[in-house]
Amino acid sequence: MKPVNxxxxxxxxxxxxxxxxxxxxxxxxxxxxxxxxRILQAAARDLGRQRICDTSxxxxxxxxxxxxxxxxxxxxxxxxxxxxxxxxLVLRALDNGKHVVTANKALIAVHGNEIFAKASDKGVxxxxxxxVAGGIPIIKALREGLSGNQIEWLAGIINGTGNYIxxxxxxxxxxxxxxxxxxxxxxxxxxxxAFDVEGVDAAHKLTILAAIAFGIPLQFDKxxxxxxxxxxxxDVVYAEELGYRIKHLGIAKRRERGIELRVxxxxxxxxxxxxxxxxxxxxxxxxxxxxxxxxxxxxGAGADATASAVVADIVxxxxxxxxxxxxxxPHLAFQADALSNLPILPMEEVxxxxxxxxxxxxxxGVLADTTRILADHGISIEAIIQKxxxxxxxxxxxxxxxHRTVEGNMNQAIAAIESLESIxxxxxxxxxxxxxx
Ligand code: NDP
Ligand code: HSE
Numbered sequence: 001m002k003p004v005n006x007x008x009x010x011x012x013x014x015x016x017x018x019x020x021x022x023x024x025x026x027x028x029x030x031x032x033x034x035x036x037x038r039i040l041q042a043a044a045r046d047l048g049r050q051r052i053c054d055t056s057x058x059x060x061x062x063x064x065x066x067x068x069x070x071x072x073x074x075x076x077x078x079x080x081x082x083x084x085x086x087x088x089l090v091l092r093a094l095d096n097g098k099h100v101v102t103a104n105k106a107l108i109a110v111h112g113n114e115i116f117a118k119a120s121d122k123g124v125x126x127x128x129x130x131x132v133a134g135g136i137p138i139i140k141a142l143r144e145g146l147s148g149n150q151i152e153w154l155a156g157i158i159n160g161t162g163n164y165i166x167x168x169x170x171x172x173x174x175x176x177x178x179x180x181x182x183x184x185x186x187x188x189x190x191x192x193x194a195f196d197v198e199g200v201d202a203a204h205k206l207t208i209l210a211a212i213a214f215g216i217p218l219q220f221d222k223x224x225x226x227x228x229x230x231x232x233x234x235d236v237v238y239a240e241e242l243g244y245r246i247k248h249l250g251i252a253k254r255r256e257r258g259i260e261l262r263v264x265x266x267x268x269x270x271x272x273x274x275x276x277x278x279x280x281x282x283x284x285x286x287x288x289x290x291x292x293x294x295x296x297x298x299x300g301a302g303a304d305a306t307a308s309a310v311v312a313d314i315v316x317x318x319x320x321x322x323x324x325x326x327x328x329x330p331h332l333a334f335q336a337d338a339l340s341n342l343p344i345l346p347m348e349e350v351x352x353x354x355x356x357x358x359x360x361x362x363x364x365g366v367l368a369d370t371t372r373i374l375a376d377h378g379i380s381i382e383a384i385i386q387k388x389x390x391x392x393x394x395x396x397x398x399x400x401x402x403h404r405t406v407e408g409n410m411n412q413a414i415a416a417i418e419s420l421e422s423i424x425x426x427x428x429x430x431x432x433x434x435x436x437x
Contacts, residue, residue, distance in 0.1 A: 001035050002035070003036035003038050004033075004035050004036070004037050004038070004074050004075060004318050004321070005038060005039075005072055005073050005074050006022075006037060006038065006039045006040060006074070006075050006076075006077055006314065007040060007041045007042065007043075007067035007070055007073035007075070007076050007077065007098075008039055008042040008043070008067070008076075009042075009043050009064045009067055009068075009076065009078045009086075009089060010043070010044065010079035010080040010081070011042055011044040011051055011053065011055065011079075012044075012079070013187035013303045013306070014103050014130065014306045014310065015042070015044070015053075015077075015079040016052035016053040016303055017052070017053075017302075017303030017304050017306060017307035017310075018077060018311060019042070019053035019054070019058070020053045020054075020303070020307065021304060021307040021308065021310075021311050022037065022039065022307075022314075023053075023054065025311070029311065029314075029315060032315050033314075033315045034318070035318055037315075037318060039057075039058050040058075040059060040070070040072055040073055041058065041059040041060075041061065041066070041067050041070055041073060042055065042058045042059075042060055042061075042067070043060070043061050043064040043066065043067045044060065044062065045062065047060050047062055052303060064080065064085070064089050065089070065092070067089075068089050068092045068093040068096060068098065069092070069096060073098060074098065074321075075100070075101060075314060075318075076089070076090070076098050076099070076100050076101075077101045077310065077314070078090055078093075078100060078101070078102040078103075078104055078107070079102070079103055079310070080104075081104055081106070081191055082104075082106065082191070083106045083110050083111060086102075086104055086107050087107055087111050087115075090107065090115060090126070091114075091115065091118060094115070094118045094122050094124055094126070095118070095122070097122055097123075097124060098124065099124045099125045099126075099127075099317045099321075100119070100126045100127070101126075101127045101128070101130075101310055101313040101317060102126065102127075102128050102130075102131065103130035103131055103306055103309070103310055104128070104131060105128075105131040105132060105201065105204035105205050105208060106195075106200075106201075106204050108126075108128050108131050108204075108218070109203070109204035109205070109207040109208055109218055109220040110204070110218075112211075112218040112331075113217050113218050116331040116332065116336070117336075119331065120325070120331075123325040124325075125316075125317050125320070125328060125331075127313035127314075127316060127317055128208070128313070129309040129310070129312055129313045130306050130307075130310045130313065131204075131205065132158060132209060133156065133158050133205065133282040133296070133298070133300050134160060134282060134298065134299050134301045134302065134305045134306045134309065135298045135300075135302075135304075135305035135308040135309050136282055136283075136284065136296050136298040136299075136300070136309075137296075137309065137312060138156075138209070138284050138296050139208075140312070141286075141294075142154075142209065142212045142213055142286065142333065143212050143329060143332075143333040144329060144333075146286065146288050146291065146294070147333065148290055148291075149288030149289055149290045149291055150254075150288065150289040150290075151214060151254065151287070151288050151289075152253070152254055152287045152288065152289060153251070153252065153254065153260075153286075153287050154209060154210075154213055154253075154284060154286040154287065155249050155251045155252075155266075155274070155284070155285050155435055156205075156206070156209070156249065156250050156282065156283060156285065157248065157249060157274065157281075157282050157283050157284075157300070158201075158202050158205040158206065158209075158263075158282055159199075159201050159202040159205070159282075159300065160188045160280040160281070160299070160300030160301035160302070161180070161183040161188045161189045161190075161193065161196035161197070161201075161280075161301065162196055162197060162199075162202070162227070162228050162248045163247070163248065163277065163278065163279065163280065163281065163300065164179060164182070164183045164186075164188060164279050164280045165179040165180055165183065165228060166228060166231065166236075166246065166247065166248065167278040168182070169231070169236060170236050170240075170245070170246075171278070173233070176229070180193060180196075180197065183280075186280070186302065187301070187302060187303060188280055188300075188301035196227075197227045197228055198225065198227035198229065199225040199226050199227035199228075199248070199263045199264065200225060202225075202250045202263040203223040203224075203225045203250070203263045204220060205250060206250030206251075206261060206262075206263055207219060207220040207223050209250070209252060210252035210259060210261055211332050212332055212333045213252060213286070213333075214254055214259055214340065214342065215333065215334030215338065216259065216339060216340050216342055217332075218332075219261070219344055222261060222344035223261045223262065223263065223344070224261065224262040224264070224347045224350075225262075225263050225264075226262075226263065226264035226265065227248070227265075228248050228265055230428075231246060231430075234357070234397070235355075235357065235428065235430065238357065238385070238397075238399045239267050239355065239430075241385065242267075242355075242383055242385070242401060243270055243271075244267040244268060244269060244270060244275075244355070244432065245267070245268055245270050245275040246266070246267055246430065247265070247266055247274070247275065248263070248264070248265050248266070249264070249265075249266040249268070249433070250262075250263040251263070251266070251433065254342075255345060255349075255351075257343075257345065257349070258342055258344060258349075259342055259343070259344050259345060260344075260345050260350050261344045261345075262347065262350060264430075264431055265430050265431075266430070266431050266432065266433050267355050267401075267430055267431070267432040267433070268432075268433060268434075268435060269434060269435075272435055273295055273297075274295065274435065277297060280299055280300055280301050280302060281297065281298065281300060282297070282298065282299070282300030282301075283295060283296060283297040283298075347407050348406065348407050348408035349406060349407070349408065350406065350407045351405065351406050351407075352404060352405075352407070352432065352433060353382070353401065353402055353403055353431070353432040353433070353434070354400075354402045354405075354410055354430070354431060354432055355399065355400070355401055355429070355431075356399070356400045356401075356402065356414070356417075356427055356428065356429055357398070357399050357428040358370070358398050358417065358423050358424075358425075358427045359395040359396070359397055359398075359423070359424040359425055360386075360396055360398045360422055360423055360424070361395060361422040361423075361424070362389055362394055362395065362396045363422070365422075366420075366423075367384070367386070367398065369422065370398070370400075370417055370420070370423070371384075373417050373420075374402065374413050376413075376416075377405070377409045377412055377413040378405065378409060379402050379403070379405045379409060379410065379413055380402065380403045381400055381401070381403070382401040382402060382403055383401040384398065384399070384401075385398070385399045386398050386399075387399070395424050401432060402432075
């Protein structure tokens with residue numbers, strides 16, 4: 001059978017890794033796909049740049065449009081990133097009747113509805129396994145392996161850079177900037193690393209996971225985002241004293257009135273497997289009504305690990321090239337005309353437990369005032385610790401863990417606590433999840 005021709009857009013971390021894996025495992029990949037797969041052409045911005053892969057047998061160009069317009073190319077692999085040029089190129093490739101594989105979560109989360117509609121019109125596939133959790137085949141697992149289930153919730157460490165930073169801060173007492181610089185050096189970070197540390201990248205990925213888990217359209221603009229920049233060493237240490245780890249989680253949960261969709265730092269009991277997922281590793285915990293809890297773990301970023309997912313998508317595309325478009329696995333797992341309009345819940349309606357840290361004047365009655373406010377808002381306390389004042393200071397750090405309540409309630413309680421004359425500054429709030437039901 002005729003070989004399948006690929007055109008690769010981007011030869012950076014993931015593009016370079018993809019060329020390497022395709023070349024290193026060519027024999028195994030052909031045995032799986034049933035056809036030879038060859039890279040016909042590739043585009044990069046600067047052809048003079050040193051690459052992590054051998055490009056000597058590839059037709060190289062600095063014009064990515066030449067690749068998507070090349071009539072000999074069957075599948076375009078988009079590994080440029082961003083959602084402007086990448087969007088233009090992907091839509092043009094689809095218009096030209098080419099299948100697309102991409103690792104670009106920003107593109108799929110923000111423009112996926114439009115892209116999938118066009119792909120369906122054209123009868124071609126857009127595959128995006130590498131867009132979520134690097135090398136972990138979580139899209140495949142959710143879309144196919146768990147299709148007998150009603151998914152109740154999922155929670156994941158889905159940004160490798162953020163997890164790498166938090167792990168370094170906890171295990172080595174390293175500072176935030178040093179760890180971020182290392183993550184960039186290793187090729188884990190986004191072109192704009194604010195996407196990693198401000199929660200944007202995780203929100204892109206969670207948006208995709210939620211759409212596939214619940215059969216809803218992609219709704220990135222409704223995903224609550226909070227990053228890791230406000231996490232301090234003190235929080236990490238206090239959380240550990242209370243038996244918890246702080247991880248940056250993406251959480252999507254089906255509730256009666258809608259879907260919770262949120263990314264933020266989260267305290268998790270340290271005995272949970274997911275609390276022990278460190279460095280660049282990612283993990284996604286999925287609760288299905290039939291299967292119960294399942295956990296998917298692996299490298300969340302990096303050249304070869306991400307290439308593993310890109311190449312798996314290439315093999316999938318090659319295997320179904322001759323299958324009728326109507327009989328392929330739908331892009332978002334559910335048939336496009338069967339998506340649900342279950343709303344995304346506003347953050348005020350989210351239900352979770354909390355870690356609160358505040359600085360209180362060290363005198364009788366202060367703790368009682370604070371706990372009374374929580375009680376007045378129907379919030380019960382699970383644990384309290386009061387630390388010693390630093391030398392020369394009259395304020396003591398007070399840390400509380402609460403039971404579950406709705407966020408709107410907690411907002412009001414925090415505002416009332418902050419208005420107490422005995423509480424200095426603002427109350428630090430980190431959400432807490434037990435992930436056990
Ligand atoms: P890199 O910055 O390492 O690579 C981007 C590539 O795109 C470079 O080769 C660059 O060329 C090329 N490029 C950029 N602009 C143009 C242009 N105008 N014309 C032609 N080529 C262009 O990014 P990554 O490989 O890290 O990321 C690529 C995608 O994969 C992103 O969507 C990212 O979110 C996603 N991803 C990344 C992961 C990772 O671990 N890094 C993991 C999972 C997904 P040149 O090299 O000449 O500058
Ligand atoms: N910057 C991303 C991360 C790459 O660190 O997780 C993988 O999507």
